[in-house]
Amino acid sequence: MANQTKKTLVIVTHPNLNSSRINKRLTEELLIHEEVTVHLLYEAYPDEQIDVEKERQLLENYDRIVLQFPFYWYSAPYLLKKWLDKVWGSGWAYGPGGNKLEGKELRLAISTGGVREAYQAGGFHQYSYSELLRPFQASANRVKMLYKPSFEISGVREVNDEALEKLAKKYAEFVTQPFLIVVES
Numbered sequence: 717m718a719n720q721t722k723k724t725l726v727i728v729t730h731p732n733l734n735s736s737r738i739n740k741r742l743t744e745e746l747l748i749h750e751e752v753t754v755h756l757l758y759e760a761y762p763d764e765q766i767d768v769e770k771e772r773q774l775l776e777n778y779d780r781i782v783l784q785f786p787f788y789w790y791s792a793p794y795l796l797k798k799w800l801d802k803v804w805g806s807g808w809a810y811g812p813g814g815n816k817l818e819g820k821e822l823r824l825a826i827s828t829g830g831v832r833e834a835y836q837a838g839g840f841h842q843y844s845y846s847e848l849l850r851p852f853q854a855s856a857n858r859v860k861m862l863y864k865p866s867f868e869i870s871g872v873r874e875v876n877d878e879a880l881e882k883l884a885k886k887y888a889e890f891v892t893q894p895f896l897i898v899v900e901s
């Protein structure tokens with residue numbers, strides 16, 4: 717793979733993508749882009765037993781990683797935490813000989829029930845997305861990844877079908893054109 721432009725890997729973590737509205741539509745949109753690999757974590761591991769070696773090999777083939785998930789209790793659904801705990805291990809992601817993620821780009825793509833204005837000091841949720849997503853940023857720093865701006869869809873109940881179509885297109889741009897920053901609610 718040396719000298720070859722590597723593609724983008726999007727890891728979608730949704731415990732029930734079939735009954736999802738937002739993440740399902742975003743995922744469908746990505747599937748039409750050949751340069752993007754979509755990896756559905758819950759679907760790959762219905763028994764939640766993550767194949768660590770397989771995941772590491774997958775990650776090593778990509779320069780850009782996007783973690784896409786619905787915001788659950790101000791974080792990701794739990795299988796993504798398990799994936800981080802198991803896959804980003806010592807000797808591979810950090811520690812002696814652990815440099816396999818170094819220099820790769822990490823981005824997040826989240827959907828939230830709460831509206832954007834609620835995610836600020838004084839707002840209903842009090843904290844901004846950047847503050848709440850800090851563990852991902854700190855983890856990226858720890859393994860020397862380049863943490864980049866996120867894609868956020870806020871107030872999902874207020875997002876009508878027409879708006880969702882536009883957001884899906886913008887999301888595809890966010891994933892396929894990493895230098896273009898699109899953050900929408």
Ligand SMILES: Cc1cc2nc3c(=O)[nH]c(=O)nc-3n(C[C@H](O)[C@H](O)[C@H](O)COP(=O)(O)O)c2cc1C
Pocket residue numbers: 730735736737738739740786787788789790791827828829830831872
């Ligand atoms: C278990 C659970 C926890 C949730 N926690 C939050 C939360 O902390 N903040 C928030 O804004 N929305 C929260 N929500 C709403 C989801 O983020 C929202 O339903 C999801 O983004 C919609 O995407 P989907 O259509 O792909 O499922 C939660 C939903 C569930 C089921």
